[in-house]
Amino acid sequence: MASSHSLLDPRRAYEALRDQLGSIRGVYLASDRVRRRDDAGHKRDLVVLLHGFFQTRNIWEVMEDRLRHDGFSVLSFNLSGALWRFNTQPVDTSARTIADKIEGLAERHGFSQFHLLGHSKGGLIARRYVQHYGGDRRCKSVVTLGTPHHGTPTAVLGVALMGVAALSTSARDLLPGSSVVRAIGRDSFPPHIPMTSVYSRSDIVCPYWSSQLRPRPGQESHMENVEVPGKGHSQLVWDAGVYRVVRSRLERANDIWQERAAR
Numbered sequence: 331m332a333s334s335h336s337l338l339d340p341r342r343a344y345e346a347l348r349d350q351l352g353s354i355r356g357v358y359l360a361s362d363r364v365r366r367r368d369d370a371g372h373k374r375d376l377v378v379l380l381h382g383f384f385q386t387r388n389i390w391e392v393m394e395d396r397l398r399h400d401g402f403s404v405l406s407f408n409l410s411g412a413l414w415r416f417n418t419q420p421v422d423t424s425a426r427t428i429a430d431k432i433e434g435l436a437e438r439h440g441f442s443q444f445h446l447l448g449h450s451k452g453g454l455i456a457r458r459y460v461q462h463y464g465g466d467r468r469c470k471s472v473v474t475l476g477t478p479h480h481g482t483p484t485a486v487l488g489v490a491l492m493g494v495a496a497l498s499t500s501a502r503d504l505l506p507g508s509s510v511v512r513a514i515g516r517d518s519f520p521p522h523i524p525m526t527s528v529y530s531r532s533d534i535v536c537p538y539w540s541s542q543l544r545p546r547p548g549q550e551s552h553m554e555n556v557e558v559p560g561k562g563h564s565q566l567v568w569d570a571g572v573y574r575v576v577r578s579r580l581e582r583a584n585d586i587w588q589e590r591a592a593r
Contacts, residue, residue, distance in 0.1 A: 375470075375584060376441050379406040380428070382450025382476075383418070383485075383500060385564075389449065392568035393576075400577060405444075407431060409455075421451065421503040421510045425458040432468065443587075445580050446472045449567050450536060451504060453477025453527075457514045466520040471583035473526045473576055475566040476533050478540040480515070481506030506540070519550060524586060526554045526579045528572060535563035 377397055379390045387406040394404045409424050419427070436442065446469055448456035453474030459465040460472060478485070485504035503510045519525055529541035538557070545553040556575050558566070566572050 375401075375580065376403045376405065376444040377580065378428075378432070378444050378446050379404060380424075380446065380448040380452030380455050381406070381409065382448075382452050383504060385450075389564060389567050393447070393573065396573050396577075402580070405435065409452075418500045420500050421454050421458050424455045425463045428455065428459050429463040429465065432465075436468070443468050443470050445470050445583065447475070447576065448472070448477060449475045450477055450563065451500070453479070454503070454510060454514070457519070457525075458510060460523060461514055461517055461519060466523060469520075469523050470587055471524045471526075471579065473528065473579050474541075475528050475572065475576075476530070476536045476541055476563050477527060478504055478511075478536045479527060479543060480540045481508055481511040482536045482540045484535050484537075518546065519553060521550070521552055522590075524552050524554070524579070524583045526556055526575075528556045528558060528566060528575055530558050530561040530563075530566060532560050533563045533566070 379387070379393065381387055381389050387408060390406050394406065397404050407428065409419060409427070432444075446456040446460070446465070448454070453472075454477060456465075456472050456474065457477075457479070460469050482504055483506065485501050502508055505511070525543065527541055527543045529536070529538050531538045533541070542555050543550075543553045545551065558569070558572055558575065561569050561572065
């Protein structure tokens, strides 16, 4: 985390803010128009990307390029909400939307399975979809980056910023003890789907303790935590070291599924 002295430097202060919340120009002000790709289902594996609260799919630009360079096909969605582009829909609304979109795309492009990669709130959407909206039938693995699996106290700021009840519902979903957080913690995660939570102690938006999975002893050995040092909340999405962790988990999940198919 940046020192108080370094934050007196405007450039360093901006870099620290960007690492936690993302680039103003590259994420929040950039066009959210879809770049049409025809690679779904035609390469080695499909990875579906789900972005976080009050962000856009633009935050995935570096991750998408790296995944495609390594032979994966990629899908990201406009999760909609405020100004028709920022992710402010309730988690359940987004999970149902993803379920509907995936089925339509699977029929159109001919794929049957995929990996889920979620950042922040996007990881909660991924879990909710897999645990409660039929995603367990198609999902091969789940990797979350800086996701508040146990809720995060900083969501209070989101509730305050959203103000209007309809818009603050999504932020309330991220609070400790919310109905969404209780539901995913109460029900077991499907044992045939590997899940990894990547987190950092330098993440001030989603503290490390809220991102750490707490597997039930003897029941959820398929759940794993990976700590990466010195990374801000949004930096987890574009950092090269984090990408190496993501790629290794995708490849390991593929090995697991191939071993199962060979039995």
